Amino acid sequence: MAVLDIQFTSHDCGSCPIRHRAVCARCDDDELARLEEIKYYRSFEPGQTLIWSGDHMDFVGSIVSGVATLSQTMEDGRTQMVGLLLPSDFVGRPGREQAAYDVTAVTDLTMCCFRRKPFEHLMETTPHVAQRLLQMTLDELDAAREWMLILGRKTAREKIASLLSIIGRRDASLGLGGPVGDEMVFDLPLTREAMADYLGLTLETVSRQVSALKKDGIIALEGKRRVRVPSYDALLAETGDDSDGGLMA
Amino acid sequence: MAVLDIQFTSHDCGSCPIRHRAVCARCDDDELARLEEIKYYRSFEPGQTLIWSGDHMDFVGSIVSGVATLSQTMEDGRTQMVGLLLPSDFVGRPGREQAAYDVTAVTDLTMCCFRRKPFEHLMETTPHVAQRLLQMTLDELDAAREWMLILGRKTAREKIASLLSIIGRRDASLGLGGPVGDEMVFDLPLTREAMADYLGLTLETVSRQVSALKKDGIIALEGKRRVRVPSYDALLAETGDDSDGGLMA
DNA sequence: TGTACCTGTTGATCTGGGTCAAGGCACCCC
DNA sequence: GGGGTGCCTTGACCCAGATCAACAGGTACA
16 A cells, blocks of 8 residues: 555554554545545755745645744734644645645744645545545644633643643654653744744743743753653643643543 | 535635535535534533533534633632634534533533534545634634633723624624624623623723723613624724734734 | 944833722613 | 712732843854
8 A cells, every 4th residue: 555645643543653654544546546646845054934825835745844834924023923833733725726825934844745636636536635624724723722821821831831731742743752741851843933823922031921831840951942740640630721721622 | 515514714705695605605515414413403502511621521512602711720710711602613623532511501502513524534534624614713713812811911991892793793793793894783692790701801800990990981881781882993092902903904 | 443233132211001098880680 | 969889090019021241051163
């Protein structure tokens, strides 16, 4: 069976030896072949904006490796990040001609692209692709709504703690960091400015609150970017959420 | 042909005489009959919370008439609205057992419900239902991301102007208010407190900023709730967005 | 070796919006 | 009429976080 890079799931296919083989579990060889035909790769460097809001989009795609951000910028330069794209996340919107957001690589980035028109056609003729995309979109919607609570109602300290806990949790679920248990260690893929753009803060406030969390022993820094969380529960207690720490599935 | 209340669209079916007949355009009689079988209605009064976060969900549904809000509340009572549900909007998430948000009626409300399990089955066997739901979910995701910019980066005045412009635009597209042209008049379906919960403000700030916009001639109030906007462009200029006033499709 | 640049930290000060409090208006029920 | 009660407005004051500014590594390059 062919190996696909389309990352529609890393959960449904727990048994796959290759992480980013995804639709495979339900695709037949013919469908795989059709996906292979319209697929190509692109690589990007840190800081590179791969898609500008308003660009004509002739592809959709999926992050294979690296981290990218989805952001909106107002005329006067205020910017708000509206999504964090990690491996397996989908980029672009079927049916949309023009990009609505800027997509910027934060690290070295590899994307697996599919030509949009044939992909849309595939979606129409292959129901489970549309269904999988629906699940992913619903997940993103939940994440966006969780962010709305963070942006609208949390204090700066709670915002930072929430961001750290979300990145930690995602890293752990992708097998990147340590276990989700007590202690966890992970790399912050974002600069202070990017964190600020994500949280609706200024970079100075982010820096101060990170320092405060460090002083209070909630986190420890190993260099600027590597974060050690001695107790994930203690971090969660700083997020302001109830103790179960997230949406229920 | 049977008339459905499922409001998967009010755009695809512009030619339908009955607004909330939706999937009809692409459903055959057999599919319509299956939907009819699992469908029932529920009515609610203003202020009534029809779904509490954590409730077991045995249905999904669609707003037939009225306005409802989707909100999250933190342990200490801070609440953030994460969605405004108007006629044709979908309620619930296929595949989710427990509600993730509170749903509260703002006006008298009629909802058309479908039993969840058979609806999920229908989705699996009727691809264009899943595809339509995907489109709607993508639209909601865009709306949520627009809100993230509003919550994270806009001033109180810009937030109020944005809310008014969005409600005005949506009312106009549903044929409720006047034309989208220069002057428009519409009813605010929300209390000051609900507006505050939506915008991440306090009700006092909302009140002050509404008064300020009134003083500056951007809006006029006819009673507490009815809003007259002499110039929609002038209102848009207060939102901080670029002049085209919204996401591109 | 120097200087330029980038990222991050920290301090001093300012201010938009939060908080607390009083009061106004409309409506309802006794 | 009188007294609730719900919703809204306005005033006075305060504080979390923004703004402005200085400085400290790190590293790239001349």
